[in-house]
Amino acid sequence: MGETKQLHRSLGLRLVVVMVIGNIIGSGVYKKVAPMAAELHSPGWVLVCWLLGGIITLFGALSNAEVAGLLADTGGEYAYYKRIYNRFFAFIYGWSLFTVIQTAAISSLAYVFAQSLHSLAEVPPLLSAWADVSLAGVFYPFADFNVKLTAILLIIFLTWLNSRGMRAGAGLSSAILLLVFIGIGLIVVFGLGSGQADLGRSFDLQTAPNTPVTFSAIFAAMLSAFWAYQGWASVGFVGGEIKDAKRNIPKGITIGVFTVIAIYLLVNATYLALLPIQDLEAVYQAGNQIAAIEAVKSFWGAGGGFFISVLILVTTLGCTNATILASCRTYFAMAREGLFFRRAADLNQAQVPGQSLRFQCVWACVLVLSGTFDQLTDMIIFAVFIYYGATTLGVFILRRKMPDAHRPYKAWGYPVVPAIMVLFCVALFFNTIIVRPREAGIGMVLMLTGVPMYWWFLKKNTPVKAPEEEEAVKA
Numbered sequence: 001m002g003e004t005k006q007l008h009r010s011l012g013l014r015l016v017v018v019m020v021i022g023n024i025i026g027s028g029v030y031k032k033v034a035p036m037a038a039e040l041h042s043p044g045w046v047l048v049c050w051l052l053g054g055i056i057t058l059f060g061a062l063s064n065a066e067v068a069g070l071l072a073d074t075g076g077e078y079a080y081y082k083r084i085y086n087r088f089f090a091f092i093y094g095w096s097l098f099t100v101i102q103t104a105a106i107s108s109l110a111y112v113f114a115q116s117l118h119s120l121a122e123v124p125p126l127l128s129a130w131a132d133v134s135l136a137g138v139f140y141p142f143a144d145f146n147v148k149l150t151a152i153l154l155i156i157f158l159t160w161l162n163s164r165g166m167r168a169g170a171g172l173s174s175a176i177l178l179l180v181f182i183g184i185g186l187i188v189v190f191g192l193g194s195g196q197a198d199l200g201r202s203f204d205l206q207t208a209p210n211t212p213v214t215f216s217a218i219f220a221a222m223l224s225a226f227w228a229y230q231g232w233a234s235v236g237f238v239g240g241e242i243k244d245a246k247r248n249i250p251k252g253i254t255i256g257v258f259t260v261i262a263i264y265l266l267v268n269a270t271y272l273a274l275l276p277i278q279d280l281e282a283v284y285q286a287g288n289q290i291a292a293i294e295a296v297k298s299f300w301g302a303g304g305g306f307f308i309s310v311l312i313l314v315t316t317l318g319c320t321n322a323t324i325l326a327s328c329r330t331y332f333a334m335a336r337e338g339l340f341f342r343r344a345a346d347l348n349q350a351q352v353p354g355q356s357l358r359f360q361c362v363w364a365c366v367l368v369l370s371g372t373f374d375q376l377t378d379m380i381i382f383a384v385f386i387y388y389g390a391t392t393l394g395v396f397i398l399r400r401k402m403p404d405a406h407r408p409y410k411a412w413g414y415p416v417v418p419a420i421m422v423l424f425c426v427a428l429f430f431n432t433i434i435v436r437p438r439e440a441g442i443g444m445v446l447m448l449t450g451v452p453m454y455w456w457f458l459k460k461n462t463p464v465k466a467p468e469e470e471e472a473v474k475a
Contacts, residue, residue, distance in 0.1 A: 013248045015174065019322055020232050020256025022173040025180060026319030027112035028228025028377075029264060030292035030312050033271050036221040037280035037291075043272040044205035045213050046221065050268050053225030054261035059421040061232055061257040062412050063392040065250035069408040070398060076233060077391055078330045084394040084401075087339070088454060093387055094334045095450030100383045100443050102327035103360060105230065106155060106320060107367040108377050113316040114150035116290075116309050123150070152365045154320065159361040162325050165350040173325070176318030183311035184267050187296060191270040194299035202272035219431040226428075227377040228264065230384060231319070232257050233391075234326040250409035271295045324364075328356040339457045378439040382432040383447060389425030392418045 036046045071080045078097075081090035097103075123146045161172065191197055207213060232253055242248055271280070274295045283289045290312065296304035328344075332353035335345035341359060348354035395411055395418045411418055433440045 012243050013251055016242055016248050016252030017256050017259075018174050018177055019234070019326065020252050021259055022177050022318055022322035023231035023234040023326060024229060024256065024260045024319075025177075025263070025315060026109050026228075026231070026323075027312070027316050028224070028230075029184070029267060029315070030308070031112065031290055032224040032228050033268050034280050034284035034289075034291040035224045037277050038284040039217045039221040039224075040207070040213055041211040041277060041281070042205055042207040042213060043201055043277050044203050045207070045218075046272060046277075047202055047265070047269060048205075049218060049221045049225050050264055051261075052218075053222050053229055054257075054264065056222075056421065056424055057226070057229040057232065058257050058261065059413075059417050059424075060388045060392060061253050063395050063418045063421055064233055064388075065253050065409050066407060066411040066414075067391055067394050067398065068249040068253065069246050070402070070405060076330060077387060078333055080391065080394060084397050085390070087337075089390075091334065091339050091454050091457075092447065092450045093390070094330050094339070095453060096383055096387070096447040097327065097330050098340075098360070098363065099446040099449060101380055101387075102234070102323060102330075103364040104367050104377075104380050106323050106327070106360070106364040107151070107370075108380070109316050109320040109323060110151035110154045110364070111147065111368060113154055113313060113320060114147045116312040116316065117150060118147055119293075119309050120306065120313070148368050151368045154317070155324070155361055155364050155368070158317075158321050158324050159357050162321070162328075163348060163350065163352060163354045163357050165352060173318055173322045176314055176321070180311070180315045180318060183307075183314070184263060187292070187308070187311075188266050188270050191274055191295065191299060194274070196299050197270070197273040199269065199273045201276070202269040216431060216435055219428060220435050222428075223378055223381050223432065223436070226381045226385070229257075229260065230380065231323065232260075233388075234323065247408045274298050324357070324360070328353055328360045331359060332356040339454070378432070378436045379443040382429070382436065382440045383443045385425045385428050389422050389429075392421040392425070 033046060036049055037043070040046055040049065067080050067084075068076075071083055078090050078094045081093055192199060271291055275283075275291070275298060279294065280291055283291050283294055290308075292312065293305050293308045296308040298304075300307065331340050331344045332347075334340035335342060335356065340356075344353065344356040344359055346353070346355045395414065398405075399414075
């Protein structure tokens with residue numbers, strides 16, 4: 001019976017690091033410098049926001065690593081929140097992953113993949129007569145339908161691939177990540193070595209007259225940076241398939257996030273050295289351009305545009321695959337306790353949660369039709385930082401609840417670093433409501449649909465594995 005099968009612990013530290021980096025490096029490293037430039041009007045301040053975003057991400061990662069080291073299990077934060085808070089809060093988190101955070105991340109990444117593919121091989125428009133059909137004047141499901149259809153086909157293909165086995169998906173991520181490192185390295189070396197580059201410009205903090213850098217602009221720019229850093233916590237979702245998870249998850253998160261911060265600072269300094277801030281603002285205003293493509297074309301011409309388009313294609317393919325691989329494990333863990341659709345608790349012959357992958361696939365495809373890339377990413381960041389704050393607060397709670405428990409890793413800078421992370425999450429929550437009210441509102445509504453669903457699942461389902469058995473396994 002599928003319900004009695006167990007996940008296999010097959011991932012060592014190397015693949016944990018690959019999964020952390022693979023879940024982070026996606027479209028943001030190529031696209032998000034342009035909206036940040038439009039908010040800040042200063043290359044130096046753009047770089048400052050990349051650094052600040054990296055530091056805040058690192059604070060969250062170090063705090064998360066302590067919790068993961070103590071409570072590592074399949075489902076990541078879903079498993080942690082049951083111990084820190086209660087089953088209801090854990091369910092709302094898992095439901096938020098399904099309705100907003102992870103499925104919208106899959107949709108956004110697949111959408112950028114499709115945009116890049118179409119820039120290399122143009123596909124004729126599809127259903128163009130329906131392009132103006134909208135839902136409440138907000139969602140235009142048939143606008144750019146040829147791009148959206150490509151994104152949907154990618155999600156379906158990668159879902160099928162990951163249903164073949166855990167190591168198949170992780171192996172693809174490893175191969176793609178190596179290509180991404182080589183490609184980004186070429187951009188940095190040849191970009192900074194070209195005659196067009198002015199590295200000093202990257203650190204210029206001056207702005208044009210009447211365009212001061214405000215607190216709200218910094219937060220809005222950091223929303224873009226956080227999208228690029230988003231995904232590091234996803235490795236916790238596969239805790240039940242990691243060897244020595246309580247040691248390897250904290251190590252993998254720390255190594256992975258440090259690596260990504262270094263890469264982002266280098267490559268964005270390169271973009272800012274190659275393109276004046278006004279050119280980056282124009283890229284953002286154009287709406288259909290990608291900053292990295294324009295930067296590479298400035299020193300390699302049309303051939304550079306082809307190169308970076310292929311690199312974006314490969315990168316977003318890898319990140320989409322890594323996100324699909326990890327995310328469905330949370331819904332599997334929920335279903336085994338009767339808190340998700342019952343069939344999501346089944347493991348297939350490859351010992352992976354195939355039905356959970358299919359549920360995730362269907363909703364991610366619906367989200368592809370619902371919005372644009374920037375709408376989806378702002379909605380994700382608003383939602384995910386609620387839970388980053390909750391996990392970090394859990395460091396304080398668990399220190400009181402379980403003071404004598406063995407902790408393979410303790411959060412660096414405790415209590416200052418976790419406290420800064422919690423306060424920042426609160427500030428970002430309220431600032432997003434002010435500067436992105438539509439995205440915040442949609443995200444909140446989707447998360448709150450979990451309240452009636454919780455009671456419906458409790459009434460309808462019985463756990464595949466009794467809670468007492470689960471606690472005994474953890475102990």
